[in-house]
Amino acid sequence: MSDIAISLKNVSKCYKRYARPVDRLKEILLPRRSHVQEFWALQDINLEINRGETLGIIGQNGSGKSTLLQIIAGTLMPTTGEVGVNGRVSALLELGSGFNPEFTGRQNVFFNGRILGLSQLEIADKFDDIEAFAEIGDFIDQPVKTYSSGMAVRLAFAVIAHTEPTILIVDEALAVGDAKFQARCMKRIRHLKEQGVTILFVSHDSSSVKMLCQRAALMNHGRILEIGNPKDVVNHYIALLSSDKTQVDAKEINSAGREDFISRDPEKLLHRHGNNLAIIKDVKITHADGSEAKTKIETGTGFNIVILIEAQAELSDIVIGISIRNLLGVVVYGTNSFLKRVKLTKVNKGEKITARFKMPCYLNRGTYTVTVGIHSEEGLSYDWVDELVVFEVYNIDGCEGIVDMDCSLEINTDRIVNV
Structure with a gap:
């Protein structure tokens, strides 16, 4: 079995844009005269991710992160290049991704589970855990179109986190959840990481990238500027946000x-x-x-x-x-x-x-x-x-954790003394 979970070779993605809808028709009728504007969302991406590795992907909005993840997940085809993915992919790319808004949460859990490769019996065995993780109560039997964005992403993450993926792709959708839900998601992601799941993690939270990931990739204008130590890559990302330079040379x-x-x-x-x-x-x-x-x-x-x-x-x-x-x-x-x-x-x-x-x-x-x-x-x-x-x-007193809360302790007992 190959040690490479994901391989991208010279991958590019081009979108065709037209100034007016009629220009699309003109190009069909007059093929010698082009009315199209080409926008390259990705350009010459070369990337290898080892099996069991956690890679953080950071970059400004519009840098190509989501397009890259969609190509790896198989929901988007590249214009040029080769993509190799070895393993079952579970991806949370956008709110309620893959959910039918007319169906109930329960129905969508079974439909999505089947799409991800699980049998009806396997989904049934995992359903109670999925429902408990999502914590949406009676809404599990209501149409997804009645859900808030937070409820939709709760259920979506609960499904992908319990379908035993070998490759997990998580976009910035988790940011819509409350603090309690985000903490539970991070705990689950760490658990999957410990089990050897390959993880692609996109987040604007630089601390999470540095804590969770072995490597990080910085994207800008459809290209990968740097791949390396998460701390160094995050620092260059911060520099990019506050400067018109694309790279900062320490020398x-x-x-x-x-x-x-x-x-x-x-x-x-x-x-x-x-x-x-x-x-x-x-x-x-x-x-x-x-x-x-x-x-x-x-x-x-x-x-x-x-x-x-x-x-x-x-x-x-x-x-x-x-x-x-x-x-x-x-x-x-x-x-x-x-x-x-x-x-x-x-x-x-x-x-x-x-x-x-x-x-x-x-x-x-x-x-x-x-x-x-x-x-x-x-x-x-x-x-x-x-x-x-x-x-x-x-600290001469000693305690656990990052901070010393200067805790005081009182212990009271209610003892009955027999005379």
Whole structure:
């Protein structure tokens, strides 16, 4: 059996667009004169996904993610190229995908199960689990056209998650569910991952991509810009959102007079991007009294993140932000001057700014990183450096989890004493 679950070779997808409906007729009657406009949704996609691998796909709206997933799922044919899929595919590509709105939820469960390759008896055996997972109550016996978008996606995911797929494709449809449902879906996806299911996961939640996926692919304008470590790919995606560049070269970090205060070795530079209208010159962590903390902080104490910035132009809309992450890339806390309602007045070229984020340390023991960014109120990146400070938290009391909730405990007993 091949170790490759999905293989795409030079896959492209072209859509024909006509300015007016009559142009389509003119092209049939006058074939020598073209009235068509070609739009290439995908261009020369080459991708191999190993069996049991979880691949995250990220990119801006219109980058070609959904088209790619539809081609892999078999609901769309490529214009050119070869597609190889080895295994049973279950796909949640859009709300209520594959559901007949006139039929009840119960009927759609059986119809979809048969389409996905299960027998009537197998579906019947799994139906109670599907119904319990969806949690739509009596609506299971109502027409799907009466469902809310959240109910439709609940039932759709419940079906695909219980049909024993070897390849699971999940688009951004899960975002419509409530927090409880999303948590249940993520738990189910992790369970399928542990069972060796190949998973394609599309999400705008970068933390989920970094936690769940072994690799990530960044798409832009129908092409794959990069495939690699999820953290690096997500960082490049963030850079893409705030810049007109399609790729960010780490070796360009020192350009435009920026001084790297982290490392002089260009191979060890952290991911950085921005237009250089303001520059992060230094970042350090201090204790509450202002003394430098070096790299260790104790749970329950106060600490500061101090940032030195130099304006390279006259600016009036600087927003300064921080993000604290654990080693899995999960953001445990983030804020900025806009959210804290601290408005910076006009800053002159060459002027230096010191921002001091003061906070108590409720983090539990572990290693954490600090990402710092400065941007305009419209989101234009001036300077952004990923995970540039690493610090360790120690906790002499000890507890489990990411944070120390400073829990107190009371125990009361009601004992009858015989006299």
